[in-house]
Amino acid sequence: MTTQRRVRRISSAVGRALPRIGVLALGAVLTWSGSAVLIGLGGLMFFAILFATDWDRWAHYVGTGMKPQPTIAAELTEPGSFGVELQAPGPDARSLHVIAALRQSTGMSLDEARTLMRSAPVTVVDQVSEESARKVRDLVERAGASASVVTGGPA
Numbered sequence: 001m002t003t004q005r006r007v008r009r010i011s012s013a014v015g016r017a018l019p020r021i022g023v024l025a026l027g028a029v030l031t032w033s034g035s036a037v038l039i040g041l042g043g044l045m046f047f048a049i050l051f052a053t054d055w056d057r058w059a060h061y062v063g064t065g066m067k068p069q070p071t072i073a074a075e076l077t078e079p080g081s082f083g084v085e086l087q088a089p090g091p092d093a094r095s096l097h098v099i100a101a102l103r104q105s106t107g108m109s110l111d112e113a114r115t116l117m118r119s120a121p122v123t124v125v126d127q128v129s130e131e132s133a134r135k136v137r138d139l140v141e142r143a144g145a146s147a148s149v150v151t152g153g154p155a
Contacts, residue, residue, distance in 0.1 A: 080129030
């Protein structure tokens with residue numbers, strides 16, 4: 001990596017980190033400034049930011065510039081010989097809910113989930129346990145799509 005790219009990368013990471021650090025610093029200054037109103041406001045601001053921040057996600061964002069990928073619940077990925085097939089995405093009004101359910105059950109990006117939904121009928125997950133397949137099917141059906149549990153996954 002060239003020096004110019006390294007400097008640009010570090011400066012963009014500092015730029016992403018600066019707003020939160022600035023608010024924390026302002027809260028700390030107001031907390032110790034002496035005025036009772038400012039102490040209360042500063043302390044509230046300082047501790048709200050401090051406790052409301054998921055520091056691992058924030059550090060990943062500052063370091064890479066990208067939001068972390070969503071994690072898939074362990075109960076949806078138990079290994080087995082079953083799969084879930086999306087039969088039809090349902091009415092257009094519910095398509096956003098179906099995309100959200102596909103993202104939650106597979107960890108896909110928004111574009112991947114949208115493409116998967118539009119290409120129905122398609123296998124959503126495969127090689128999972130029967131219990132996991134039923135949970136994924138229920139999740140997708142609650143979102144408004146029709147899905148079924150299939151054995152053996154894709155041939």
